[in-house]
Amino acid sequence: MNDKKLLEVKDLHVSFFTPVGEVKAVGGISYDLGYNEVMGIVGESGSGKSVEAYSIIGLLQSPGKVTGGEVLFEGRNVLEFSNKEMQAFRGNEISMIFQNPMTCLNPVYTVGDQLIEAVCCHESIGKDEAKRRALEMLTMVGINNVEQRFNQYPHELSGGMRQRVMIAMGLICHPKLLIADEPTTALDVTIQAQILELMKDLQQKTQMSIVFITHNLGVVAEICDRVSVMYAGRIVEQGKVDDIFYNPHHPYTMGLLRSMPNIEETRHEKLIPIDGTPVDMLNPPAGCPFGPRCEFCMNICLRENPPLIQVSEGHRASCWLYVEQAQIACERGEEIE
Amino acid sequence: MSDNPNNNNLIEIINLKKYFPIKTGFIKKSNVQAVEDVSFTIRKGETLGLVGESGCGKTTLGRTIIRLHQPTSGQIFYGGTDITHVNMMPYRRKMQIIFQDPSASLNPRMTVGEIVGEALEIHKLCNSKKDYTDRIHSLLSQVGLNTEHANRFPHEFSGGQQQRIGIARAISVEPEFIVCDEPISALDVSIQSQIVNMLEEMQSTLGLTYLFIAHDISVVRHISNRIGVMYLGNMVELAESFELSRHALHPYTQTLLSAVPVPDPKLSRNRKRIVLEGDIPSPLNPPTGCRFHTRCPYAMPICSELIPEFKEVEKDHFVACHLMDK
Numbered sequence: 001m002n003d004k005k006l007l008e009v010k011d012l013h014v015s016f017f018t019p020v021g022e023v024k025a026v027g028g029i030s031y032d033l034g035y036n037e038v039m040g041i042v043g044e045s046g047s048g049k050s051v052e053a054y055s056i057i058g059l060l061q062s063p064g065k066v067t068g069g070e071v072l073f074e075g076r077n078v079l080e081f082s083n084k085e086m087q088a089f090r091g092n093e094i095s096m097i098f099q100n101p102m103t104c105l106n107p108v109y110t111v112g113d114q115l116i117e118a119v120c121c122h123e124s125i126g127k128d129e130a131k132r133r134a135l136e137m138l139t140m141v142g143i144n145n146v147e148q149r150f151n152q153y154p155h156e157l158s159g160g161m162r163q164r165v166m167i168a169m170g171l172i173c174h175p176k177l178l179i180a181d182e183p184t185t186a187l188d189v190t191i192q193a194q195i196l197e198l199m200k201d202l203q204q205k206t207q208m209s210i211v212f213i214t215h216n217l218g219v220v221a222e223i224c225d226r227v228s229v230m231y232a233g234r235i236v237e238q239g240k241v242d243d244i245f246y247n248p249h250h251p252y253t254m255g256l257l258r259s260m261p262n263i264e265e266t267r268h269e270k271l272i273p274i275d276g277t278p279v280d281m282l283n284p285p286a287g288c289p290f291g292p293r294c295e296f297c298m299n300i301c302l303r304e305n306p307p308l309i310q311v312s313e314g315h316r317a318s319c320w321l322y323v324e325q326a327q328i329a330c331e332r333g334e335e336i337e
Numbered sequence: 338m339s340d341n342p343n344n345n346n347l348i349e350i351i352n353l354k355k356y357f358p359i360k361t362g363f364i365k366k367s368n369v370q371a372v373e374d375v376s377f378t379i380r381k382g383e384t385l386g387l388v389g390e391s392g393c394g395k396t397t398l399g400r401t402i403i404r405l406h407q408p409t410s411g412q413i414f415y416g417g418t419d420i421t422h423v424n425m426m427p428y429r430r431k432m433q434i435i436f437q438d439p440s441a442s443l444n445p446r447m448t449v450g451e452i453v454g455e456a457l458e459i460h461k462l463c464n465s466k467k468d469y470t471d472r473i474h475s476l477l478s479q480v481g482l483n484t485e486h487a488n489r490f491p492h493e494f495s496g497g498q499q500q501r502i503g504i505a506r507a508i509s510v511e512p513e514f515i516v517c518d519e520p521i522s523a524l525d526v527s528i529q530s531q532i533v534n535m536l537e538e539m540q541s542t543l544g545l546t547y548l549f550i551a552h553d554i555s556v557v558r559h560i561s562n563r564i565g566v567m568y569l570g571n572m573v574e575l576a577e578s579f580e581l582s583r584h585a586l587h588p589y590t591q592t593l594l595s596a597v598p599v600p601d602p603k604l605s606r607n608r609k610r611i612v613l614e615g616d617i618p619s620p621l622n623p624p625t626g627c628r629f630h631t632r633c634p635y636a637m638p639i640c641s642e643l644i645p646e647f648k649e650v651e652k653d654h655f656v657a658c659h660l661m662d663k
Contacts, residue, residue: 218598
């Protein structure tokens with residue numbers, strides 16, 4: 001893989017300061033992303049996957065606050081950007097598409113106006129040139145009758161069409177990194193298939209990197225090169241997509257994969273669910289957040305949070321089960337048993 | 338299909354239609370054809386899955402069967418009796434529903450005990466106060482909640498637990514038939530399988546019959562004995578669930594199956610996918626003939642003229658498509 005990294009997230013902490021206490025939404029995650037690479041971030045609702053993305057692009061809103069760590073984009077720390085630098089950075093070099101395209105498009109402006117606004121904010125070009133770019137972009141995302149669509153309002157378009165407009169808007173300034181926050185969750189399966197095909201196609205054409213946030217493992221298998229599995233604000237497992245799906249190491253990943261119905265099943269097999277309920281982020285358990293639900297839970301799991309252990313090349317899991325194998329913390333060997 | 342009372346059909350639907358009138362202009366009115374001429378049967382003790390995209394009428398169909406909506410025309414038979422126009426009170430004890438959004442379907446001002454016990458009072462199923470609390474406690478433990486949860490309010494629970502409350506409410510009157518209207522789509526992946534397993538266990542212990550509505554065909558295939566596929570108010574295919582997934586005959590079912598992302602990277606890389614053009618047409622003004630012809634990759638001239646008949650092409654495999662006549 002390419003040594004030069006586009007994005008490096010180092011030990012990022014994000015907290016929400018609510019009246020009932022501090023919620024550590026993201027508790028120290030690290031990952032990197034190369035050029036022309038698609039990284040999937042999977043997790044349940046409340047696992048911190050969106051919050052993490054919002055911090056990268058500087059859209060985190062109060063009471064949310066980054067409390068530690070670094071986000072390096074081509075070596076520059078994004079978290080230290082001034083407002084002006086952030087404005088130049090956002091849209092030009094990094095861009096985001098959201099889950100619900102209806103609430104993210106402005107209902108009182110036409111699709112065309114919004115696209116032109118996006119270009120004119122970042123580049124000093126004339127209106128005509130901007131319009132040409134917008135039309136070209138709409139064609140690229142597979143919209144027919146672009147001239148007519150250009151003058152329509154978001155409510156006149158279907159859900160899939162709106163998501164295409166969102167993608168066009170995100171890509172109009174040719175960003176190097178696109179953050180896609182559950183872009184297909186609100187869509188029907190046949191439309192989801194269309195959008196996924198489009199995103200794969202555009203990724204190959206433009207060579208941009210994508211951080212693809214989703215809770216759907218099927219979507220991950222389809223579009224991602226690498227995957228980070230998040231649970232309760234931490235990355236519990238990270239690796240190439242094949243490693244995660246065919247050789248999962250963290251009990252949570254294993255549980256998730258096992259709990260899904262097998263598409264190849266020819267007779268009825270019982271599903272194996274993950275027991276228990278998701279973590280209450282206001283009172284997270286001590287030690288490993290997955291400990292209380294884990295079938296392999298040991299004493300140490302309830303006391304200390306496990307480090308991220310390399311289990312094979314480019315494949316890491318945060319679990320005490322592998323600490324011994326990795327021959328780290330040998331002296332703790334007896335304690336683990 | 339006939340209404341022969343000695344077969345083991347619990348529910349029989351004949352030519353059911355449900356239109357919703359809406360205003361489209363100052364005086365002009367038109368109908369949303371949510372369910373258009375659907376006929377099928379549900380057998381005693383089985384799970385019939387219903388899949389389709391949003392707006393295809395699957396929820397309306399489910400609600401019309403238990404007469405939460407009055408059908409525009411057609412007949413509904415329950416255990417051989419026509420219930421299309423009768424007083425539903427005695428049948429409400431036999432037919433229940435679990436709703437999609439657990440937080441919206443529980444009254445926020447009632448405690449869990451009151452929610453679960455309300456139907457017991459309405460149907461006068463308890464003789465004494467003690468019997469009433471005992472019943473509530475046993476219902477809660479049946480769905481995996483603690484007895485002390487009876488005094489709490491719905492907002493104190495997580496989504497999965499709220500759905501369990503909804504299930505406890507549905508089974509409180511000891512029904513024979515439950516419409517499960519997307520009971521798991523609002524839940525997290527790790528919780529979905531818990532609820533699916535619980536529904537399956539309850540089915541075997543209580544002898545329930547389910548109509549399981551969902552848009553996720555992989556879950557429906559897992560839980561159902563038979564699956565019906567709906568498109569724009571029509572049922573286009575109905576077959577035994579593994580038969581349907583291996584040997585789908587209707588082009589729409591084939592697309593739907595191929596559109597589902599599979600959690601298997603190698604398989605999804607090598608898979609050929611049928612991607613449909615365009616969006617689902619409006620049910621206000623549906624296409625003529627076969628409603629799928631505007632998006633169908635195999636559309637023929639006849640498809641836009643004649644409505645295909647929903648007929649049995651193989652044993653227990655019903656399809657509505659002109660391709661079957663060739």
